[in-house]
Amino acid sequence: MYERSKAAPQDNPIAPVDDVGWSALVKGGSFPMSERDILLQIAQVLTTMLLAPLIQGIIVQFEERIQRAQGPGLFQPYRDLWKLFHKQIVVPQTASWLFFAAPVVAFTCMLVVPILIPVLTNFPLPLSDMGDILGGGLILTLGSFMIVLAGLDTSSAYGGIGSSRAVMVAILAEPTLILVFVGITLLAKAMLPFVVNHLLVSSWAVYWSPAHLFLVAAFFILLLVETDRMPIHSSTHIEVYMIDEGRILEYSGPLLALIKWASAMKQFILYTIFCNVLILPWGLSVEGTAIGAAGAAVALIIKFALVACVVVFVETAQSRLRFFRYQEPLAASFLLAILSIVGTQLS
Amino acid sequence: MLVQHLSPIASSLFSLLAIACLLLSFVMLGSRWLNNYLYAFAAESWIIAVLSAAVGFYGNYPELYLIAILTLLFRGLLLPYLVWRIIRRLDVDREIHLFLQPSTSLIVGALFVMLALSVSFRIAAELHLQLTVATLALTVMLSMKLIGFLILALRHEAVSQILGLLVLENGIFLGSQILVPGMPLLIEMVILFDLLIIVACFGVLVGYLMTHAGTTSSLDLKRLVG
Numbered sequence: 001m002y003e004r005s006k007a008a009p010q011d012n013p014i015a016p017v018d019d020v021g022w023s024a025l026v027k028g029g030s031f032p033m034s035e036r037d038i039l040l041q042i043a044q045v046l047t048t049m050l051l052a053p054l055i056q057g058i059i060v061q062f063e064e065r066i067q068r069a070q071g072p073g074l075f076q077p078y079r080d081l082w083k084l085f086h087k088q089i090v091v092p093q094t095a096s097w098l099f100f101a102a103p104v105v106a107f108t109c110m111l112v113v114p115i116l117i118p119v120l121t122n123f124p125l126p127l128s129d130m131g132d133i134l135g136g137g138l139i140l141t142l143g144s145f146m147i148v149l150a151g152l153d154t155s156s157a158y159g160g161i162g163s164s165r166a167v168m169v170a171i172l173a174e175p176t177l178i179l180v181f182v183g184i185t186l187l188a189k190a191m192l193p194f195v196v197n198h199l200l201v202s203s204w205a206v207y208w209s210p211a212h213l214f215l216v217a218a219f220f221i222l223l224l225v226e227t228d229r230m231p232i233h234s235s236t237h238i239e240v241y242m243i244d245e246g247r248i249l250e251y252s253g254p255l256l257a258l259i260k261w262a263s264a265m266k267q268f269i270l271y272t273i274f275c276n277v278l279i280l281p282w283g284l285s286v287e288g289t290a291i292g293a294a295g296a297a298v299a300l301i302i303k304f305a306l307v308a309c310v311v312v313f314v315e316t317a318q319s320r321l322r323f324f325r326y327q328e329p330l331a332a333s334f335l336l337a338i339l340s341i342v343g344t345q346l347s
Numbered sequence: 348m349l350v351q352h353l354s355p356i357a358s359s360l361f362s363l364l365a366i367a368c369l370l371l372s373f374v375m376l377g378s379r380w381l382n383n384y385l386y387a388f389a390a391e392s393w394i395i396a397v398l399s400a401a402v403g404f405y406g407n408y409p410e411l412y413l414i415a416i417l418t419l420l421f422r423g424l425l426l427p428y429l430v431w432r433i434i435r436r437l438d439v440d441r442e443i444h445l446f447l448q449p450s451t452s453l454i455v456g457a458l459f460v461m462l463a464l465s466v467s468f469r470i471a472a473e474l475h476l477q478l479t480v481a482t483l484a485l486t487v488m489l490s491m492k493l494i495g496f497l498i499l500a501l502r503h504e505a506v507s508q509i510l511g512l513l514v515l516e517n518g519i520f521l522g523s524q525i526l527v528p529g530m531p532l533l534i535e536m537v538i539l540f541d542l543l544i545i546v547a548c549f550g551v552l553v554g555y556l557m558t559h560a561g562t563t564s565s566l567d568l569k570r571l572v573g
Contacts, residue, residue, distance in 0.1 A: 205359060210366040331450035335373060338457040342464050346479045
């Protein structure tokens with residue numbers, strides 16, 4: 001079940017504001033490399049892998065229902081993946097080894113990031129000290145970089161267009177992402193997602209401070225941009241203004257399935273960071289028991305459904321912009337990140 | 348001084364309201380439809396009215412309730428209504444030629460906020476203001492003034508220039524509410540009537556421009572007429 005009640009009163013002896021060393025977060029001081037923690041870490045990665053298509057299905061289904069259509073059902077992405085894995089691969093003549101390597105690398109990157117962030121537990125697990133928020137961002141970006149290379153590799157016109165657009169948007173989104181990370185760092189005085197989570201759970205004043213609210217808003221826009229839901233797209237995916245779809249038009253069969261799965265997992269990871277680190281930091285497993293982890297997974301689905309409602313609402317209510325106004329949401333997000341940094345300087 | 352002894356709840360409420368005002372002036376900076384300017388300005392004035400009431404509540408200044416009500420009526424309802432009448436009379440509903448695209452002007456505005464932050468840190472250090480609400484109020488005040496100047500400089504339509512002037516004034520009013528809340532009631536009322544006169548004059552001026560120059564955009568006013 002939901003573990004919120006446990007999280008509140010008898011809470012862990014953590015004071016996130018004064019200097020939080022890594023060891024303070026781990027129960028018992030130093031790293032207990034217990035088997036339970038290793039299992040939990042594996043469970044985090046498996047949760048990301050297995051639930052990612054479900055989140056995609058929830059968003060698509062909500063979107064269809066809000067447009068008064070029937071919708072394909074929550075489990076359609078699983079059926080799509082199953083179908084694609086049973087098809088044969090068609091490779092363009094111009095493709096090099098990169099064409100095969102890119103989906104695998106992208107998928108592997110998405111398997112690495114869940115190790116670093118709080119998916120199920122609110123305390124660090126083995127190997128989650130490999131990298132901080134910036135490290136996670138680097139690995140996420142590496143995945144999309146490989147897909148960009150693969151889009152250019154086949155030298156098809158659409159792949160080139162898709163890749164160049166993706167890079168253009170990334171150039172504009174990246175400074176904002178860095179600023180959001182800087183804002184988080186200044187807010188929590190640490191670059192570890194777990195510390196931010198503890199700080200927000202323990203203090204309402206920080207949760208409702210303008211700095212945090214602006215960070216949430218800035219990251220929400222980034223979330224829309226990174227999951228390819230900018231208001232410049234229409235609801236169908238293959239169209240003139242496609243960005244992410246353009247890069248992978250040449251792929252087919254299991255390779256396409258890997259890419260689609262990786263992008264669903266990227267969406268899942270970004271939603272996890274948004275929910276568990278920024279906006280809904282409750283409902284994570286505190287003790288690390290099996291039932292707590294299962295409850296955390298259920299809570300995660302509920303939280304994602306809430307965020308998906310907001311995303312679908314924004315996407316439906318926001319009228320579609322001209323393509324060349326794609327920089328405006330990013331400028332707004334940059335501005336919000338700057339305001340949040342100003343807020344952290346003053347709090 | 349009120350800002351020297353505030354409860355944490357009060358100071359976070361003040362900072363939230365101040366930053367909301369700043370955000371609304373960015374909405375004005377980033378949109379190109381005159382109606383959106385107007386709605387953002389009205390919302391900003393309502394927030395400032397709430398802020399005056401909150402300052403009155405936490406600082407025991409009963410006259411600030413009166414000022415809050417006056418702000419609501421004048422800045423929140425009457426001035427937007429007058430400007431709305433001017434907009435309705437005109438046949439322009441948005442800025443057509445822009446010096447800077449909205450996204451660029453947002454970035455410039457963000458840089459202004461950083462400038463204002465550093466300036467107000469210096470001022471706060473000079474005045475020995477320990478509390479951060481004071482610094483925040485200074486920052487918001489200075490950056491709203493800079494944004495008002497930016498709107499005045501970047502927009503051509505007469506209506507946007509009125510609203511730029513009003514944003515500038517709102518910024519000063521907001522800063523004064525937090526920093527020197529005991530300002531005499533009479534001065535506040537004089538300021539409100541001044542604003543009313545400014546908007547009325549602009550209304551007359553816009554009508555004059557329409558009949559004599561046929562345009563309200565300052566881009567078309569290039570020729571000196573004796």
